[in-house]
Amino acid sequence: MRIHAESTWTPPPRQHDQPPPQLRRIVRLFRPYRGRLTVVGLLVGASSLVSVASPFLLKEILDTAIPQGRTGLLTLLALGMIATAVVTSVFGVLQTLISTTVGQRVMHDLRTAVYAQLQRMPLAFFTRTRTGEVQSRIANDIGGMQATVTSTATSLVSNLTAVIATVVAMLALDWRLTIVSLILLPVFVWISRRVGRERKRITTQRQKQMAAMAATVTESLSVSGILLGRTMGRADSLTKSFADESERLVDLEVRASMAGRWRMSTIGIVMAAMPALIYWAAGLALQTGGPSISLGTLVAFVSLQQGLFRPAVSLLSTGVQIQTSLALFQRIFEYLDLPVDITEPAEPTRLEKIRGEIRFEGVDFHYDAKNGPTLDGVELTVPAGGSLAVVGPTGSGKSTLSYLVPRLYDVTGGRVTLDGVDVRDLDFETLARGVGVVSQETYLFHASVADNLRFAKPDATDEEIEAAARAAQIHDHIASLPDGYDTLVGERGYRFSGGEKQRLAIARTILRDPPVLILDEATSALDTRTEHAVQQAIDALSAGRTTITIAHRLSTVRDADQIVVLESGRIAERGTHAELLARDGRYAALVRRDAELTPTVAP
Incomplete structure (x- = not known):
């Protein structure tokens, strides 16, 4: 047989398990739902465009409506800001509904595909693979991808669109302040990629440990396992063995949670401090005789810059999450790529009446x-x-x-x-x-x-x-x-x-x-x-x-x-x-x- 394993079967590394082809396979999972995803994209785009209108309305309130005492214009601008918030919220709910539905359908497709693939595997595979390992692939690995397939794609498109729209709006207000705001962006991208690679490695180890625990539970807590453990007087040693497995999982969970946490926090601190830097740069330009910036422009720009903070950090975090989820997808694709030794011929023979020779x-x-x-x-x-x-x-x-x-x-x-x-x-x-x-x-x-x-x-x-x-x-x-x-x-x-x-x-x-x-x-x-x-x-x-x-x-x-x-x-x-x-x-x-x-x- 072509399947070799000890207690847990691990397939040899394959060329198609490398990230670029793997990303293409992940994208193909969403193809059957491209119509719904198009609707999500339109909602995301519309929501992003509507949301960046609010700072411009604020600018007009501060620079025109209030200084000139134009009550009617002030009312219209205020109502416009309220309408912007309402429309953005409605679009957000709709895109969440559609994207979550698509993500759950993709998870359903994956679970079904893995189960169908395992149904086709030869008997030798199951005699050499622990039942808990198989269950862990379907439950833990696919379950661990839920956030990725249900929200990551939408989050990626939403945040990317929001970042682009916000940067364009910031350039329209003041290109010099925009350069000050974005000068550290390449460093942030580099940091997030390193964090992503580190979390992917830890996630692979964590999923293997979860599979080992699932196998231990399946074997030792079955009726046969309980009977054997008690009659052999091994209940305490089995409990200790499980505790050791759980302790290793605790360590991996903490490492996965804390991997790159300080570096990502540093990004958050720097981006949160950006408004102070903007105020400082605007005040310095005014004192040195540079071109003046109106109060409305400054407030609107800082509002945009603060609005840029959330999607930018989320976009970097999404990149980290995608890299982490590649470890889970890789484990699933390993099962989907298992060679099926016993297959039905392309043109099978069907016997309507079987004699039995x-x-x-x-x-x-x-x-x-x-x-x-x-x-x-x-x-x-x-x-x-x-x-x-x-x-x-x-x-x-x-x-x-x-x-x-x-x-x-x-x-x-x-x-x-x-x-x-x-x-x-x-x-x-x-x-x-x-x-x-x-x-x-x-x-x-x-x-x-x-x-x-x-x-x-x-x-x-x-x-x-x-x-x-x-x-x-x-x-x-x-x-x-x-x-x-x-x-x-x-x-x-x-x-x-x-x-x-x-x-x-x-x-x-x-x-x-x-x-x-x-x-x-x-x-x-x-x-x-x-x-x-x-x-x-x-x-x-x-x-x-x-x-x-x-x-x-x-x-x-x-x-x-x-x-x-x-x-x-x-x-x-x-x-x-x-x-x-x-x-x-x-x-x-x-x-x-x-x-x-x-x-x-x-x-």
């Missing part, structure tokens, strides 16, 4: 090229409606062989066919409809019994659900529960015993009614009496269907049409139960060992 033709499989083959040259044919049992020691490749049929893995050599068609050429719908799997790891959702069964067939009637449960020998138990089929199974089904969960899983597969059944240790968690009852249901269900049974207990495979013994990924023996016993080889040895072992009882 399965062939393994020279099948090889490697989990890792560095290690030996898991399967080596397997040749098998299971006729439609026939039954195959695969037995062998642990690690011989039994489960892997069965997972090749529904394409949970793809062969690395040879091919697997369903009704003569390579499973890699079939569409996913045909495979899902044609092949049902009951694995030894039974998974149930935290939902009702009925909802768990309907996962196999959403439109199933109550009668169909009950019939499937009866076939799996679980109906009587469900009916005895206070809430019957509405009973919540609990997280991962922990309100039910192992045997009951297995029977629910079998009922779920029966409800789907697939032509091909794969039973991977499906009765391993059942006691002897229940195993016998369920085996009868499976035998009845298997009539006319192709069944591949992976078995540890050999008592469940005696009646199979064909039994195959795997050793180190190769077929060591094949034949019927009677034929293999007569040879007194590996299968006969397994039968003798099985007879000596006391069956594991699961209530």
Whole structure:
């Protein structure tokens, strides 16, 4: 496989993860909403133009209306300033509504895209990646981008437009004072870029630490984790380990919050002191005999300069935020760029009616090229409606062989066919409809019994659900529960015993009614009496269907049409139960060992 990881999978660096292409990808996320963004841009532009009109109205009040005692003009100018404030506020609310809506839609698109991408990943990815890491990418990383995608774009356009409009207005009032006001701007831009790079680096470390904490919580606070921790007496050490993880996160959060804080504060202090510098420059010009500046012009200019302070600082902060958010986008794009090994062909074959013949033709499989083959040259044919049992020691490749049929893995050599068609050429719908799997790891959702069964067939009637449960020998138990089929199974089904969960899983597969059944240790968690009852249901269900049974207990495979013994990924023996016993080889040895072992009882 092409995915390599330890407890947390980290992809290799890619060229497209560098900032310029990444910025282009971020921009492409907003393309579907460019119409709404255009409206936001128009509102921002109009709001900025309206807002800079207020200082000019103030100038006319101070230089003309008040000195000349023109009450009518004073009233109109005052009403104009009030109207300016009202229009600016209305435009601000509208642009916030539209931009927030667009941002949330972009986050929805990202969450959905990442989830859909993960649904397409091969099983090997999930066996090598901690669940908490996956959850952290969707929850913490995308959630951390909320401010960026909902307000940063609007803030950038709004503040940039406000800065440009204000500078133009300042130049119109007095170009000399404008130069004094903007002389330190390049230094401020340089400082903000350095702060942005520093925060991006810390943010990357912080998100990795949050993912590690999420993985710890997911593993140790699950039902299985709690049981293991308490029975092993590790509750205190797990708490200490979590506290250490949390302490590291505290340090990173403080560093992220304080990175460049003093430098950005210095910018704020300098820009806040600018009015004093403007007054000083105007007074100095007046004392040295330079061109005089009217009181209205001076007040209007300082008002504009103060109005420039907020969007200018916000613009610099937005630049820092964009650089910081690149770390989050990079982590999301890493998942979106994961190679999907198992894909549907461009022109897939669809089988309307599936007979169920399965062939393994020279099948090889490697989990890792560095290690030996898991399967080596397997040749098998299971006729439609026939039954195959695969037995062998642990690690011989039994489960892997069965997972090749529904394409949970793809062969690395040879091919697997369903009704003569390579499973890699079939569409996913045909495979899902044609092949049902009951694995030894039974998974149930935290939902009702009925909802768990309907996962196999959403439109199933109550009668169909009950019939499937009866076939799996679980109906009587469900009916005895206070809430019957509405009973919540609990997280991962922990309100039910192992045997009951297995029977629910079998009922779920029966409800789907697939032509091909794969039973991977499906009765391993059942006691002897229940195993016998369920085996009868499976035998009845298997009539006319192709069944591949992976078995540890050999008592469940005696009646199979064909039994195959795997050793180190190769077929060591094949034949019927009677034929293999007569040879007194590996299968006969397994039968003798099985007879000596006391069956594991699961209530």
